[in-house]
Amino acid sequence: QVQLQQWGAGLLKPSETLSLTCAVSGESLSGYFWSWFRQSPGKGLEWIGETYDGGSSHYNPSLKSRVSISLDTSKNHFFLKLNSVTAADTALYFCARGLRRQLYFDSGSYHNRGYFDYWGQGTLVTVSS
Amino acid sequence: DIVLTQTPLSLSATPGQPASISCKSSQSLLRTGGRFHLDWFFQRPGLAPQLLIYEVSNRFSGVPEKFSGSGSGTHFTLNISRVEAEDVGVYYCMQSEQVPRTFGQGTKVEIK
Numbered sequence: 001q002v003q004l005q006q007w008g009a010g011l012l013k014p015s016e017t018l019s020l021t022c023a024v025s026g027e028s029l030s031g032y033f034w035s036w037f038r039q040s041p042g043k044g045l046e047w048i049g050e051t052y053d054g055g056s057s058h059y060n061p062s063l064k065s066r067v068s069i070s071l072d073t074s075k076n077h078f079f080l081k082l083n084s085v086t087a088a089d090t091a092l093y094f095c096a097r098g099l100r101r102q103l104y105f106d107s108g109s110y111h112n113r114g115y116f117d118y119w120g121q122g123t124l125v126t127v128s129s
Numbered sequence: 130d131i132v133l134t135q136t137p138l139s140l141s142a143t144p145g146q147p148a149s150i151s152c153k154s155s156q157s158l159l160r161t162g163g164r165f166h167l168d169w170f171f172q173r174p175g176l177a178p179q180l181l182i183y184e185v186s187n188r189f190s191g192v193p194e195k196f197s198g199s200g201s202g203t204h205f206t207l208n209i210s211r212v213e214a215e216d217v218g219v220y221y222c223m224q225s226e227q228v229p230r231t232f233g234q235g236t237k238v239e240i241k
Contacts, residue, residue, distance in 0.1 A: 044221065044232055044233075044234050045170075045232040047229055047231065047232075058228050060229045062229075092175070094177050096177075101162065101164060102161060102162045102164075102166075104161070111227075111228055112225075113161065113162075113166045114166075114225060115180060115183040115184065115225065116180060117183075117189065119177035121177060122175070122176070
């Protein structure tokens, strides 16, 4: 049974760095793509970005200058870092596994098409001075 | 970016009656590899989204048969054949045709 367990600091001050970890059990990181999403209070879902073993990371243009997603295959973990947070980054953050259905080449890199079948439980991150 | 527009944004359903949610895309989704990359999720407050339907019409493992999806191009639909109390929550469509991946605004389903 695949499980994603996530954790990280829940309260940050403006300008600090948000760091979250997602631990995957029941399956290797290889062969899938791994994503982060967030949901601001009372709002809808937003894709932050993703990465996969042996491939490049892709980010939402709205966050691209501040975000980094990486993997540690030895630990079966993947990570989210978001720099210079503000109150607008206050949200419930989720990690998720992407099951690849197609790999395609566009704008100089490979991208995944697929669907998100397993999700972490969510981590509430609040940014407040 | 592909914009997904869901209607209605809220739905008050009668138990045992059907319900339908529409998701319209700002661009026609291409049928790549024989698939349209449009999925449906269900979310209860404070919890993670749950995959219901992937690639327009495929029910994910464990999802009841009362949920079905259809559509192509720019218009997609989620149908619930008989709404029950456990179906209360928010439903989202999401496209994985291209990055950035985007969601519809969500449809809140309540029971009358």
